[in-house]
Amino acid sequence: MGADAGPKIVVDGAEITRVRCPDVRFLMFGDSSAVEPLLAAHPELQAVSEVRHTDNFVSMEDKPAQAIRKGRDTSMWHAIGAVQNGEADVVVSAGNTGALMAMAKIQLKTMAGVDRPAIAALWPTERGESVVLDVGANVDCDERQLVTFAIMGEAFARAVFGLKRPLVGVLNIGTEELKGNEAVKSAAQILQDADLPIKFYGFVEGDDIGAGTVDVVVTDGFTGNVALKTAEGTARLIAHYLSTAIRRSFFARIGYVLAAGAFNVLRTKMDPRSVNGGVFLGLNGLVVKSHGGTDELGMASAIELAHNMVSHDLVEKIEQDVQHIYGGEETSAPLPRAANDEVSA
Amino acid sequence: MGADAGPKIVVDGAEITRVRCPDVRFLMFGDSSAVEPLLAAHPELQAVSEVRHTDNFVSMEDKPAQAIRKGRDTSMWHAIGAVQNGEADVVVSAGNTGALMAMAKIQLKTMAGVDRPAIAALWPTERGESVVLDVGANVDCDERQLVTFAIMGEAFARAVFGLKRPLVGVLNIGTEELKGNEAVKSAAQILQDADLPIKFYGFVEGDDIGAGTVDVVVTDGFTGNVALKTAEGTARLIAHYLSTAIRRSFFARIGYVLAAGAFNVLRTKMDPRSVNGGVFLGLNGLVVKSHGGTDELGMASAIELAHNMVSHDLVEKIEQDVQHIYGGEETSAPLPRAANDEVSA
Numbered sequence: 001m002g003a004d005a006g007p008k009i010v011v012d013g014a015e016i017t018r019v020r021c022p023d024v025r026f027l028m029f030g031d032s033s034a035v036e037p038l039l040a041a042h043p044e045l046q047a048v049s050e051v052r053h054t055d056n057f058v059s060m061e062d063k064p065a066q067a068i069r070k071g072r073d074t075s076m077w078h079a080i081g082a083v084q085n086g087e088a089d090v091v092v093s094a095g096n097t098g099a100l101m102a103m104a105k106i107q108l109k110t111m112a113g114v115d116r117p118a119i120a121a122l123w124p125t126e127r128g129e130s131v132v133l134d135v136g137a138n139v140d141c142d143e144r145q146l147v148t149f150a151i152m153g154e155a156f157a158r159a160v161f162g163l164k165r166p167l168v169g170v171l172n173i174g175t176e177e178l179k180g181n182e183a184v185k186s187a188a189q190i191l192q193d194a195d196l197p198i199k200f201y202g203f204v205e206g207d208d209i210g211a212g213t214v215d216v217v218v219t220d221g222f223t224g225n226v227a228l229k230t231a232e233g234t235a236r237l238i239a240h241y242l243s244t245a246i247r248r249s250f251f252a253r254i255g256y257v258l259a260a261g262a263f264n265v266l267r268t269k270m271d272p273r274s275v276n277g278g279v280f281l282g283l284n285g286l287v288v289k290s291h292g293g294t295d296e297l298g299m300a301s302a303i304e305l306a307h308n309m310v311s312h313d314l315v316e317k318i319e320q321d322v323q324h325i326y327g328g329e330e331t332s333a334p335l336p337r338a339a340n341d342e343v344s345a
Numbered sequence: 346m347g348a349d350a351g352p353k354i355v356v357d358g359a360e361i362t363r364v365r366c367p368d369v370r371f372l373m374f375g376d377s378s379a380v381e382p383l384l385a386a387h388p389e390l391q392a393v394s395e396v397r398h399t400d401n402f403v404s405m406e407d408k409p410a411q412a413i414r415k416g417r418d419t420s421m422w423h424a425i426g427a428v429q430n431g432e433a434d435v436v437v438s439a440g441n442t443g444a445l446m447a448m449a450k451i452q453l454k455t456m457a458g459v460d461r462p463a464i465a466a467l468w469p470t471e472r473g474e475s476v477v478l479d480v481g482a483n484v485d486c487d488e489r490q491l492v493t494f495a496i497m498g499e500a501f502a503r504a505v506f507g508l509k510r511p512l513v514g515v516l517n518i519g520t521e522e523l524k525g526n527e528a529v530k531s532a533a534q535i536l537q538d539a540d541l542p543i544k545f546y547g548f549v550e551g552d553d554i555g556a557g558t559v560d561v562v563v564t565d566g567f568t569g570n571v572a573l574k575t576a577e578g579t580a581r582l583i584a585h586y587l588s589t590a591i592r593r594s595f596f597a598r599i600g601y602v603l604a605a606g607a608f609n610v611l612r613t614k615m616d617p618r619s620v621n622g623g624v625f626l627g628l629n630g631l632v633v634k635s636h637g638g639t640d641e642l643g644m645a646s647a648i649e650l651a652h653n654m655v656s657h658d659l660v661e662k663i664e665q666d667v668q669h670i671y672g673g674e675e676t677s678a679p680l681p682r683a684a685n686d687e688v689s690a
Contacts, residue, residue, distance in 0.1 A: 206574025210582035229551025237555035
């Protein structure tokens with residue numbers, strides 16, 4: 001119920017995923033009088049979906065605390081609950097990020113050894129794709145949190161990108177004598193000195209993200225969120241320049257038509273929908289947050305990313321790594337796992 | 346002496362500026378045996394330039410503390426000194442940023458009412474140009490510093506962009522309940538509530554920078570530096586996509602030739618050389634830091650930005666604003682001003 005464009009793009013996105021990943025099944029939480037007719041338009045999707053009616057839903061304007069108060073009867077709460085009780089393997093939502101994180105923490109709980117979960121974003125690079133975390137869950141981060149982000153991001157890169165030894169970097173600036181703040185410097189020191197099974201590159205700067213210098217970029221949620229939004233804004237600025245420049249001349253328009261294939265490749269590469277989906281890492285269960293303003297293609301990307309993480313047992317891999325590294329400082333709550341492939345969207 | 350490509354691009358850049366801004370005169374600090382022959386190739390430039398020989402110079406590898414130790418005989422030290430003693434109106438350097446800031450602080454001193462100077466960067470936007478500060482001088486910033494950045498950035502936008510009432514925003518993230526860190530929240534509160542002669546927009550996010558939502562973007566030096574470098578990296582990534590896409594097909598190459606004019610416009614717009622030059626604000630004198638890796642066109646942009654700031658009496662305007670707002674908490678050291686237009690590069 002949380003996408004800006006309403007439940008239709010969620011159902012249509014699920015239909016795209018169904019065709020591409022025939023093993024996926026869906027639990028859909030929301031207003032059944034809105035969802036059922038949309039499903040009826042896709043009989044094959046309907047056959048692998050179950051709608052769970054809720055009277056209420058979280059709006060984009062709700063603060064997390066408000067959402068939680070009205071929460072127990074919302075579609076978001078129940079969708080996360082389906083992961084918690086093992087009915088679903090992963091939850092996908094295009095709704096309110098703060099509410100989703102707050103409800104996920106309450107129901108799924110933070111993984112043993114992890115102080116606070118992070119939001120990881122896929123980032124297109126000159127060499128393929130990298131993962132950047134945190135991009136918005138934690139405004140202030142100490143060195144232990146940053147090191148945990150490195151561990152979780154590394155496990156993500158191994159699982160989702162299929163890399164054996166992903167390269168990890170800590171985002172920093174390179175202009176002053178005493179580079180970076182204390183947290184960044186201490187985290188790098190730990191990653192450098194401690195005997196962690198992580199291939200640590202060292203510090204990277206903002207332009208290294210797009211260059212793909214490392215596979216995993218570690219940063220606090222404030223800086224990561226600003227970097228992500230700044231990159232989006234820069235891509236939009238360039239698209240604006242390009243369309244203005246092409247409209248200006250007749251030959252340019254002819255040229256544009258001839259080069260249409262190239263522009264389509266460019267557009268696909270720059271399409272934020274193709275890398276849609278922030279992943280919550282560090283919880284006892286998988287949560288994917290789609291961009292609220294996405295369409296059915298973006299929703300399908302988010303669901304497929306979710307499917308991909310489930311197929312690679314991402315939660316178990318992260319849990320093992322965190323346990324291995326922090327050596328069971330806390331007791332780990334076993335993660336309930338569903339026997340099937342249901343994705344609750 | 347500090348540019349990666351050596352003194353030639355500095356002299357050639359000065360020559361470009363001389364043609365465009367005939368009232369500028371130059372003091373050039375460095376190895377005269379290297380600089381004089383370069384000048385000899387441009388007799389008209391030579392006529393308005395004076396070379397001051399120094400045996401030593403700051404290298405890119407020098408830490409600021411090292412640079413200051415060897416400093417008193419370097420070209421960088423003397424070039425800043427020329428602004429301090431009134432021989433020059435502004436200093437332009439493509440050298441080591443940290444050393445330049447450290448030496449500028451010692452010689453020019455921080456302006457009364459300003460805790461720490463900031464580096465301001467011009468940023469191309471969909472609506473023209475904005476100024477973003479700090480982009481690297483101060484890793485941690487409290488609210489008073491951020492408010493001072495707002496005051497200095499606003500004065501810069503009035504002087505350099507010719508705006509009567511520039512719009513000021515504070516860079517923040519928009520995903521969590523308690524947006525931003527304490528410094529950002531307190532700074533916004535002060536800018537909102539205090540009776541400052543500033544048109545305050547409120548918070549902006551990373552994508553608002555390229556959109557040109559505000560004329561002045563206020564941020565700490567860590568976040569600002571990451572944002573700037575991330576934008577550069579994104580522009581490079583898109584250029585990479587574009588050239589790959591065009592090389593892939595014959596029709597695309599033909600189209601590219603027809604649309605060459607449009608691509609040239611795009612290239613000019615995306616050209617980092619056209620907005621080359623970080624400006625140090627908050628000192629009793631003007632310092633422009635050119636990108637070390639720039640060429641003569643970028644150097645000319647930096648010198649012209651310097652010229653532009655001098656013509657608009659930027660230091661006096663900032664000083665008046667800071668004094669007006671902080672009401673003479675400290676005594677202000679009067680700024681020595683040269684009677685001529687000499688630019689020491």
